[in-house]
Amino acid sequence: MTSRRVTxxxxxxxxxxxxxxxxxxxxxxLIELNDDLVFVVLPLEAYDPKRxxxxxxxxxxxxxxxxxxxxxx
Numbered sequence: 198m199t200s201r202r203v204t205x206x207x208x209x210x211x212x213x214x215x216x217x218x219x220x221x222x223x224x225x226x227l228i229e230l231n232d233d234l235v236f237v238v239l240p241l242e243a244y245d246p247k248r249x250x251x252x253x254x255x256x257x258x259x260x261x262x263x264x265x266x267x268x269x270x
Contacts, residue, residue, distance in 0.1 A: 199224035205235065 201215075201224060208215060208228045219226055219238060228236040 200227055201225070202227045202229060204228070205230040208236075 199222065201218070203211075203215070203226070205228055208226075215226055218224075219240065225240070225243070226236075226238040227234055228238070
């Protein structure tokens, strides 16, 4: 997966071009403001497995909490 880093100002100026580039590639777009990363744009194929894995982790943790029946004293 290729990464492209741009500033927020550049992203604003070239948004259509950047979106077309992302749609034709499986890369990611990192948008920075004052050298701080403020946005990450990933293709859906990359996002879905991460989202599904996170949902599985949450379900397992919820189930573990129910089974252990933890209570505060």
